[in-house]
Amino acid sequence: MSRLGGEKVEVLLSEAQLAARIAELGARISADYAGQPLTLVGVLKGSFMFLADLARAIDLPLKVDFIGTTSYQGTKSSGVVRITNDLSRPIDGEHILLVEDIVDTGLTMQYLLENLATRHPASVKVCALLEKPARAKVQVPIAYKGFSIPDEFVIGYGLDWDGRFRNLPFLGVVKP
């Protein structure tokens, strides 16, 4: 059995499309933060693959940390964001780039932006691989965005469906 586990999955963004866009984002981030110390904060679990590729596309002496959040059961947001793993150290005075796989309702990012602001960083911006504008419940400023996508539940490249499919190297949609 393959990593699709027998499900029919349609490719929305191929490995090559993801890689090309991430190279562009990395170049922009490298130029914008040149000469400044930058810390990438990956939002677990969904961002692990994106962060690994983005970090390698950024030509700066980076620091990397992670914060874990959860709010989805299956394909539904509970609306309540919970931190499952906190940052490993204080971030006061640091330039932070939150690295997120997807901004859907926007509730996770809104919660994290408010939470990190209380820790007195020098700046906090958002880099999101995907945005689903049709589902936004709150507006979140995304400084670096990979793709806007239609209102479909997507899987792969870090994103799960009930914990599975994070290891697909592309972004897909499950077909019935």
Ligand SMILES: O=P(O)(O)OC[C@H]1O[C@H](OP(=O)(O)OP(=O)(O)O)[C@H](O)[C@@H]1O
């Ligand atoms: O904009 P929102 O509607 O808040 O959705 C976005 C969040 O949902 C997913 O995380 P999830 O809570 O499923 O946890 P996971 O990353 O561990 O899969 C995704 O990784 C984002 O963090």
Ligand SMILES: Nc1nc2[nH]cnc2c(=O)[nH]1
């Ligand atoms: N896997 C997955 N997680 C999400 N969290 C918020 N939106 C999505 C989505 O479309 N797919």
